[in-house]
Amino acid sequence: IKGDELPPPLALAAFDLAVNSGVGRAREAIREAWGDWRRLIAWRIEFLSSLPHWATFGKGWMRRVGALIQECANLDPSLSAVRRIIVNGGPVARIKKATIVGDKLYVLTEENEKA
Numbered sequence: 001i002k003g004d005e006l007p008p009p010l011a012l013a014a015f016d017l018a019v020n021s022g023v024g025r026a027r028e029a030i031r032e033a034w035g036d037w038r039r040l041i042a043w044r045i046e047f048l049s050s051l052p053h054w055a056t057f058g059k060g061w062m063r064r065v066g067a068l069i070q071e072c073a074n075l076d077p078s079l080s081a082v083r084r085i086i087v088n089g090g091p092v093a094r095i096k097k098a099t100i101v102g103d104k105l106y107v108l109t110e111e112n113e114k115a
Contacts, residue, residue: 003028007073009037016068017044041065051105 001018003011010033017040018026025047033040046055082115 001030007029007035007037009075010035010040012075013037013040013044013068013072020064021047037076041069041072072077 001011001014001023003015010030014026014030017029021044027046029043030041039044045062045065048065049058054061071074
């Protein structure tokens with residue numbers, strides 16, 4: 001992934017993605033992220049939520065991504081404070097879209113269906 005050529009927050013996000021989802025997928029995400037680690041993480045959230053095992057493993061995956069966001073934010077000199085992501089104890093909603101606006105990561109989820 002040529003992480004030594006990337007800014008530290010993007011290198012960390014790309015490395016973590018490469019370890020967990022493969023080098024090819026990490027390269028694809030780097031291309032689509034346009035050099036922004038937050039866009040790479042938004043891409044990753046959309047990818048993870050599209051997997052068939054999201055209902056089973058989604059909460060754990062999002063805990064990992066939340067911790068990764070905090071670490072990347074610590075490496076990003078443009079951010080003055082770390083924002084925490086909290087995954088509550090309820091069911092993990094299906095993610096429709098994750099996007100960056102300004103310095104914020106927005107995640108749009110579907111309504112939970114009632115059984």
